Amino acid sequence: MAVSRSEAWQGGIVAASRALTPEIRRIEIDVDQPVAVTPGAHVDVRLSIAGERDRRSYSIVDATDGGRRIALSVYTSPVSRGGAAVMNALAPGDRLELTQPLNDFPLRPGADRYVLIAGGVGITAMVGMAAGLQARGADYRLLYAGRSRPLMAYVEDLREAHGERLRLHVRDEGTSLSIPDLVDSIAPGTEVYVCGPIRLMDAVRREWMSRRRPIADLRMETFGNSGWFDAQEFTVRIPATGLEARVRPDQSMLEALEAAGADMLWDCRKGECGLCEVRIVGLDGDIDHRDVFYSERQKDARSKMCCCVSRVVGSAGRGAVVDIVTT
Amino acid sequence: MQQTVTAKLLDHPRNAWYVAAWDHEVGRKKILARTVAGRPLALYRTEDGRAVALADACWHRLAPLSQGALVGPEDIRCPYHGITYDARGRCTSMPAQETVNPSALVPSFPVVDRYRYVWVWVGDPALADPDLIPDMHQMTDAAWTGDGLTIHAPCNYQLVLDNLMDLTHEEFVHSSSIGQKELSESEFVTSHTDTTVTVERWMHDIEAPPFWLKNMRDRFPGFEGRVDRWQIIHFEAPSTICIDVGVAKAGTGAPEGDRSQGVNGYVMNTITPETARSSHYFWSFQRNYRLDSQLITTQLRDGVHGVFGEDEAMLAAQQAAIDANPDYEFYSLNIDAGGMWVRRILERMLLAEGRDHAPAPRAGAQVVR
Ligand code: FES
Ligand code: FES
Ligand SMILES: [Fe+2]
Numbered sequence: 083m084a085v086s087r088s089e090a091w092q093g094g095i096v097a098a099s100r101a102l103t104p105e106i107r108r109i110e111i112d113v114d115q116p117v118a119v120t121p122g123a124h125v126d127v128r129l130s131i132a133g134e135r136d137r138r139s140y141s142i143v144d145a146t147d148g149g150r151r152i153a154l155s156v157y158t159s160p161v162s163r164g165g166a167a168v169m170n171a172l173a174p175g176d177r178l179e180l181t182q183p184l185n186d187f188p189l190r191p192g193a194d195r196y197v198l199i200a201g202g203v204g205i206t207a208m209v210g211m212a213a214g215l216q217a218r219g220a221d222y223r224l225l226y227a228g229r230s231r232p233l234m235a236y237v238e239d240l241r242e243a244h245g246e247r248l249r250l251h252v253r254d255e256g257t258s259l260s261i262p263d264l265v266d267s268i269a270p271g272t273e274v275y276v277c278g279p280i281r282l283m284d285a286v287r288r289e290w291m292s293r294r295r296p297i298a299d300l301r302m303e304t305f306g307n308s309g310w311f312d313a314q315e316f317t318v319r320i321p322a323t324g325l326e327a328r329v330r331p332d333q334s335m336l337e338a339l340e341a342a343g344a345d346m347l348w349d350c351r352k353g354e355c356g357l358c359e360v361r362i363v364g365l366d367g368d369i370d371h372r373d374v375f376y377s378e379r380q381k382d383a384r385s386k387m388c389c390c391v392s393r394v395v396g397s398a399g400r401g402a403v404v405d406i407v408t409t
Numbered sequence: 410m411q412q413t414v415t416a417k418l419l420d421h422p423r424n425a426w427y428v429a430a431w432d433h434e435v436g437r438k439k440i441l442a443r444t445v446a447g448r449p450l451a452l453y454r455t456e457d458g459r460a461v462a463l464a465d466a467c468w469h470r471l472a473p474l475s476q477g478a479l480v481g482p483e484d485i486r487c488p489y490h491g492i493t494y495d496a497r498g499r500c501t502s503m504p505a506q507e508t509v510n511p512s513a514l515v516p517s518f519p520v521v522d523r524y525r526y527v528w529v530w531v532g533d534p535a536l537a538d539p540d541l542i543p544d545m546h547q548m549t550d551a552a553w554t555g556d557g558l559t560i561h562a563p564c565n566y567q568l569v570l571d572n573l574m575d576l577t578h579e580e581f582v583h584s585s586s587i588g589q590k591e592l593s594e595s596e597f598v599t600s601h602t603d604t605t606v607t608v609e610r611w612m613h614d615i616e617a618p619p620f621w622l623k624n625m626r627d628r629f630p631g632f633e634g635r636v637d638r639w640q641i642i643h644f645e646a647p648s649t650i651c652i653d654v655g656v657a658k659a660g661t662g663a664p665e666g667d668r669s670q671g672v673n674g675y676v677m678n679t680i681t682p683e684t685a686r687s688s689h690y691f692w693s694f695q696r697n698y699r700l701d702s703q704l705i706t707t708q709l710r711d712g713v714h715g716v717f718g719e720d721e722a723m724l725a726a727q728q729a730a731i732d733a734n735p736d737y738e739f740y741s742l743n744i745d746a747g748g749m750w751v752r753r754i755l756e757r758m759l760l761a762e763g764r765d766h767a768p769a770p771r772a773g774a775q776v777v778r
Contacts, residue, residue, distance in 0.1 A: 186512040191519070191534040192497055218535050298499030302511040354510050377507035 089126070089181050090115070096176045097151060102235040106203055107156050107170055108143070115182060116149035121214035122207060122275075122303070123183035125152065129168045131332070134341075138165035139352070141207035141277070141303070142183060143236075149183070155235060157203035167332075187303040189214050193273035196222040199264075199286060201278025202229075205236055207303050208277060212244055223247055225264070227282065230254040265289040275301045279308040280353075280372045288378060302374055304352055304391075309370040311395045316367065316402040318389075320344065335360075335389040339408075346389075347409060353391035360389050360406040367394045367402025413753045415739040417731050419567035420765065421446050421682035422758040424532035425647045426521065426542045428679045428691050431559070435460050435527050440485065442475035444683045448531045450518065451475035455483040461496045462518040462529045468492065468500065474515065524548035526679070526691065532762070543645035547675040547695040554700045556710045557677065557693025560721050564728035566648055566682040567752070569690055572720055573650040573678055574608060574747035576640050582719050586620045586712070591638075599746040604754060606644040608747035613637050614659045620712060621656045624672045627705055628698045635659040636671070642747060646754050648680040673697050676713070686728060692717065 327342035353373030373388035396402035472489035500513035519537035530537035657663035657671025
């Protein structure tokens with residue numbers, strides 16, 4: 083069911099792994115307990131990163147054989163968090179532990195029209211949604227934005243499957259997505275699904291809200307793994323207790339605080355619920371808000387951050403420092 | 410060769426339209442809480458009259474939305490911390506924050522208002538084709554009139570289907586109203602398609618039992634004499650059974666198709682599984698004579714209500730006996746042909762959904778061919 087969060091863990095064996103673009107790799111996994119995969123579903127994979135056991139979420143691109151073989155797409159940038167590097171190293175025959183498909187981003191029937199917006203590796207979540215809408219005979223558009231064509235995965239497949247319903251926006255070709263124009267072009271009664279970098283999601287949401295469009299029609303999938311700035315190392319301190327931790331580029335501030343012994347509260351770990359909120363009492367640098375919990379007004383206030391996804395960045399090579407109070 | 414397993418508790422298909430409520434039960438005054446095919450629902454209408462079925466559990470802490478309030482043209486507000494959802498189940502506001510969590514929603518289920526009922530589809534919404542709703546046109550057709558009620562039957566829905574597919578029980582369960590010995594003496598003919606089963610029985614030149622004598626006299630005041638009686642049971646998957654019933658003056662040609670010298674009713678039954686051991690049994694008695702008589706409508710409804718009360722008591726007793734005798738199995742008789750075809754169709758639907766026939770499978774179930 084759509085909002086079921088009950089996790090069932092299972093084993094899987096890597097069946098294939100190949101690079102689709104220099105930054106995106108497709109990994110196919112044969113799972114032990116196949117179940118039907120619904121559009122928008124993801125799996126969480128248990129990984130061992132820098133000696134610590136951790137988990138990462140990946141959207142399911144497609145599934146065959148009744149859900150026995152699922153395909154994920156993993157994005158690596160030069161400064162990716164540790165999960166992608168571990169995933170990239172997987173080879174056929176490797177075993178791994180993963181959940182059964184979970185779905186926090188279900189495609190809901192019943193809207194008059196749909197617009198799917200994918201940025202970069204966000205296309206992963208949209209491949210299944212577009213296929214689902216097509217199968218239902220729904221009225222939909224799929225917009226896919228990227229920096230350059232060689233970096234965009236699945237373009238040919240999508241072109242073949244969706245024809246005119248697919249629109250590409252490629253920055254290097256001068257066809258960047260204009261979000262104000264896009265939002266203006268969306269008719270009332272349309273449901274919009276967005277998956278991609280935070281700057282895309284933020285921009286869509288800002289335009290959406292400024293036009294007073296119904297918030298319920300805007301659905302976002304955020305795995306909280308991209309920001310406005312590249313991740314860099316920074317320091318977090320809790321003056322009240324004297325705790326100080328370095329936050330590596332490949333880990334979150336929440337992970338660094340937990341590793342340093344801070345007792346932290348959290349739930350989603352993807353910038354949605356606000357439970358991991360910390361109050362900022364001192365800041366040398368800038369905040370890279372990567373969550374969708376705060377409004378623009380709250381982000382501009384620079385007084386709080388969701389430490390599960392958001393980071394701080396320094397200017398011109400200076401290491402940033404943030405002093406916080408935890409709840 | 411397909412075998413039909415006479416499971417004592419039959420699981421129910423999920424990819425099916427089930428009646429959740431009479432249309433008048435769903436409105437804006439209060440939110441209706443009702444479990445359909447194991448799924449608790451909150452049912453209400455939007456300001457423009459559309460029926461809505463949402464999962465009856467808030468995304469936040471699962472408080473029952475049916476205890477909440479309707480706000481604005483279509484939203485429902487959780488009674489606990491006030492999260493609101495629109496008719497599609499999308500969250501429209503959250504307490505104490507300026508954004509809404511993009512994951513927040515409760516499932517909403519496809520709904521169709523038809524034949525005076527609110528039908529809900531709790532399975533895969535992509536398959537919810539309104540054309541799959543069984544034909545119950547006598548509920549709204551101007552040539553027919555009538556009224557009905559709901560029985561909350563404390564038994565597996567299959568027992569209700571069995572009850573309706575074989576009316577020989579009338580002789581024993583309903584001896585004072587519609588029962589008579591000719592029911593089990595007369596021949597019956599069973600036929601089926603992939604989704605329907607029909608059982609037809611005619612009783613020629615018999616005494617009318619009390620219920621039918623009264624109906625004949627409503628139409629033909631002072632009627633005396635013998636009748637030809639019919640029962641044509643139409644099952645439509647997964648659980649709708651419309652029974653064409655009536656009597657006509659004996660020898661006036663009813664078996665050949667001329668029913669002008671008789672009275673004709675349709676007993677419209679649709680059964681909604683609630684849990685493995687309880688069902689919502691919606692019924693109505695429709696007739697095609699004396700259409701303007703509210704007196705007859707009410708008398709028929711109350712009369713059938715009395716008759717069905719006898720079924721309800723038997724179904725409850727049967728389920729209790731089944732539960733009290735876990736090591737005894739069902740056997741089948743020739744009179745069960747209709748019910749067995751119904752099972753076969755239901756088992757195929759369950760199989761198509763990748764599910765077993767029984768909610769609690771046990772070893773040693775009796776198998777018949
Ligand atoms: S844990 Fe939910 S926003 Fe950080
Ligand atoms: S349980 Fe519904 S708002 Fe908290
Ligand atoms: Fe009966």
